[in-house]
Amino acid sequence: MTNRILELGNVVAAGSATTKLDAIREAGALLVTAGAVREDYVDSMFDREASVSTYMGNFLAIPHGTNDAKESIIRSALSLVRYADPIDWNGQQVRFAVGIAGLNNEHLEILQKIAIVFSDEDEVQKLMDAVTAEDIFTLLEEVNAE
Incomplete structure (x- = not known):
């Protein structure tokens, strides 16, 4: 597995999004900026959310792309954005949006x-x-892998 999937530059302590879609965009933009995914991967994150909620419980959502977007992943990576005020995620409260991109099923x-x-x-x-x-x-x- 990729050794450093989470880097300090991909962690935001005070996200600016106030909606689910903006939170997905914010988490996805960090992955793009990190060079882990191409821009079109973020579009697939919206497609995934439209088909199934990425809310996981305990204030966590893990937006990620669809299986069709695998070719848009350059390397495995995570982004994490924390929100001071909870974001409504289909009726659930989210304080952490963790963007994820996994190469080769990582x-x-x-x-x-x-x-x-x-x-x-x-x-x-x-x-x-x-x-x-x-x-x-x-x-x-x-x-991060040992």
Whole structure:
């Protein structure tokens, strides 16, 4: 698996989005800026959300592209945007939008690592209480392969 799927530059402690679509755009733009995906991957993130909600529970949504967008992925990567005010995600409250792009089906292992962190309410609270992007990154650094 790719060693560094989460980089500090892909972590935003105070996202600016106020809607689900803007949150998807914000998380996707970080993946584009990081050179992990091409622009059209973000469009496929909207397509995925239109077909099935990417809300996962515990204030987490994991927007990601469709299977048809695999050719738009350059390398595996994550982006994380935290929101001070919850975003309405089909009636659920989201404070974290984690954009994901997985090359060669690496997204399955990446999803598993994120799910483990977010299944622990104490860990989610630590992420909500973290002051800076650096603090959030440190709490999530375990998602990077050893």
